[in-house]
Amino acid sequence: MLTFSFLVELVFYVVIIFISLYLYFTRNFNHWKNKNVPYFKPLPFVGNVYNGVLMRDSMGEIFSDLYNKTMKPFIGFFILDKPCLLLRDPQLIKRVLISDFQHFYDRNILNNKRDDPISTHMLFFLKNPEWKDIRGKITPVFSSSKIKIMSRLIEDVGQEMVDYLEKNAMLDSTVDMKDVSLRFTVDVIGTAVFGVNAHSFQNANCKFNEIAQKLFNWDDTLTAFRIRCYFLTPMIAKLFRMKFIHPYCANFLKKSFLEIMDRRIASKVSRNDLIDILLQLKTNDKQFMDGDILVAQAVMFFAAGFETTSSTIAFALHELAQHPDIQNKLRQEIDLISGKHDGINYDSLKEMEYLDMCVKEVLRKYPVLPFLDRKTATNYDIPGTDVIIEKDTPVFIPILALHNDPRYFANPEVFNPERFSKTNNNNIEHFVYMPFGEGPRNCIGARFGKLTTKLGLAYILKSFVVEKTCFTEAKIRFNPKGVTLSPFKGMKLKLRKV
Numbered sequence: 097m098l099t100f101s102f103l104v105e106l107v108f109y110v111v112i113i114f115i116s117l118y119l120y121f122t123r124n125f126n127h128w129k130n131k132n133v134p135y136f137k138p139l140p141f142v143g144n145v146y147n148g149v150l151m152r153d154s155m156g157e158i159f160s161d162l163y164n165k166t167m168k169p170f171i172g173f174f175i176l177d178k179p180c181l182l183l184r185d186p187q188l189i190k191r192v193l194i195s196d197f198q199h200f201y202d203r204n205i206l207n208n209k210r211d212d213p214i215s216t217h218m219l220f221f222l223k224n225p226e227w228k229d230i231r232g233k234i235t236p237v238f239s240s241s242k243i244k245i246m247s248r249l250i251e252d253v254g255q256e257m258v259d260y261l262e263k264n265a266m267l268d269s270t271v272d273m274k275d276v277s278l279r280f281t282v283d284v285i286g287t288a289v290f291g292v293n294a295h296s297f298q299n300a301n302c303k304f305n306e307i308a309q310k311l312f313n314w315d316d317t318l319t320a321f322r323i324r325c326y327f328l329t330p331m332i333a334k335l336f337r338m339k340f341i342h343p344y345c346a347n348f349l350k351k352s353f354l355e356i357m358d359r360r361i362a363s364k365v366s367r368n369d370l371i372d373i374l375l376q377l378k379t380n381d382k383q384f385m386d387g388d389i390l391v392a393q394a395v396m397f398f399a400a401g402f403e404t405t406s407s408t409i410a411f412a413l414h415e416l417a418q419h420p421d422i423q424n425k426l427r428q429e430i431d432l433i434s435g436k437h438d439g440i441n442y443d444s445l446k447e448m449e450y451l452d453m454c455v456k457e458v459l460r461k462y463p464v465l466p467f468l469d470r471k472t473a474t475n476y477d478i479p480g481t482d483v484i485i486e487k488d489t490p491v492f493i494p495i496l497a498l499h500n501d502p503r504y505f506a507n508p509e510v511f512n513p514e515r516f517s518k519t520n521n522n523n524i525e526h527f528v529y530m531p532f533g534e535g536p537r538n539c540i541g542a543r544f545g546k547l548t549t550k551l552g553l554a555y556i557l558k559s560f561v562v563e564k565t566c567f568t569e570a571k572i573r574f575n576p577k578g579v580t581l582s583p584f585k586g587m588k589l590k591l592r593k594v
């Protein structure tokens with residue numbers, strides 16, 4: 097029976113626990129004040145990322161909110177109880193990413209050796225000195241000559257996509273172009289990285305496609321929460337032994353990759369894809385003999401490649417559907433130049449200047465990885481100030497916010513590829529446009545990603561006119577649980593044969 101004294105005791109313990117938690121979670125709240133750094137007043141337990149904790153805003157929007165609330169060159173804020181710094185000033189951003197890179201070579205993201213044997217070796221997660229070593233060794237994988245060879249494999253996938261759309265798109269009044277571009281990029285990575293034809297256009301139940309849908313399924317709250325924790329609260333991810341890559345996906349990708357490697361070694365046939373290049377590393381480099389390190393790089397390319405590129409293609413189609421004039425101009429260029437070069441291929445794409453301008457503008461409005469993160473490797477004096485930020489402080493660079501700041505891009509909400517014309521390009525301030533990051537730790541797959549995006553778009557636009565539907569909203573809603581920028585509820589558009 098509940099006696100009065102028992103209830104009093106219970107209330108007493110609840111109050112004590114609450115006060116202890118309150119004191120624990122607010123113990124750092126004077127951190128920035130003591131350092132004389134301007135900062136946003138935090139709330140107990142959530143810090144300044146209230147909407148982030150509740151997954152009401154995508155991560156890009158969380159950092160944009162903070163960016164837009166101040167004009168200071170840098171500002172302190174809190175993720176739960178952790179003091180973090182948000183950078184706004186392009187000169188300071190340059191220092192962090194390039195000039196003072198020796199103080200900022202690691203990302204804040206968790207590297208979870210104990211619980212996640214795959215992601216721990218992935219380039220994105222690696223800490224120094226391992227990162228430097230592996231980055232140096234796999235950089236040649238993305239050289240221009242290798243990408244040119246791989247582009248032939250991507251062309252075949254482009255044609256498969258057009259065949260699929262010709263058969264299917266005309267039957268339905270609308271097509272989810274996010275789904276189509278996802279299948280396209282899954283097949284591209286399948287053929288160029290894993291050396292297999294995934295055939296996700298022909299086979300609705302394609303396993304690679306299923307894995308891709310699962311890896312970054314932002315509609316699944318658990319997946320979104322796990323990945324958010326890796327980026328924002330590494331301590332929580334570590335405490336609860338979370339894995340970045342879902343074990344079901346990791347096992348499938350690992351098994352496929354090892355099987356493909358074995359078959360390739362047995363057949364001795366070269367396909368000029370990444371498997372060939374990774375095999376060379378395995379033979380010539382002792383470090384890569386550890387299967388997990390090699391597998392991790394293949395999984396990395398798969399994970400980093402398909403979501404970023406497919407979302408970029410989907411965002412581009414959304415804008416082109418809203419701007420038929422830009423779409424027509426682009427199609428004319430694609431027709432003219434592909435006519436001269438025997439089709440859409442590496443050489444013709446290189447000549448398509450307007451396509452390049454359009455893709456740059458898409459990546460301005462929609463940088464799929466909408467923020468960069470780094471962590472101080474040592475105490476760091478912010479130049480020109482008397483502020484010293486301590487070792488291990490997370491530092492965030494809000495790319496989405498910079499790309500949409502009217503001080504750098506007039507009328508940022510307007511889709512205007514002319515910003516990137518030869519004459520206007522030079523007027524863009526440095527370190528305010530960074531869709532692939534900057535400095536030694538920038539995106540290693542940038543060239544590959546751009547090629548895939550351009551090739552996919554060129555194939556679609558050469559055969560189809562893309563139009564908006566009654567579902568198309570002028571302003572895209574991002575998936576609020578997303579870590580990358582991803583259109584909420586797909587990208588429904590109408591296609592008409594040219």
Ligand code: HEM
Pocket residue numbers: 219220221231396397398400401402404405408459463464465468469530531532533534535536537538539540541542544545546549
């Ligand atoms: C449109 C497509 C893509 C975009 C917008 C994009 C964007 C980015 C960004 C912003 C970063 C962080 C850079 C930094 O911290 O400074 C990054 C890192 C990375 N990206 Fe990409 N990416 C794309 C495609 C790809 C592709 C296709 C691959 C591989 C096949 C790839 C592999 C990587 C890897 C491995 C890293 C980590 C690099 C390191 O830590 O050394 N990305 N990407």
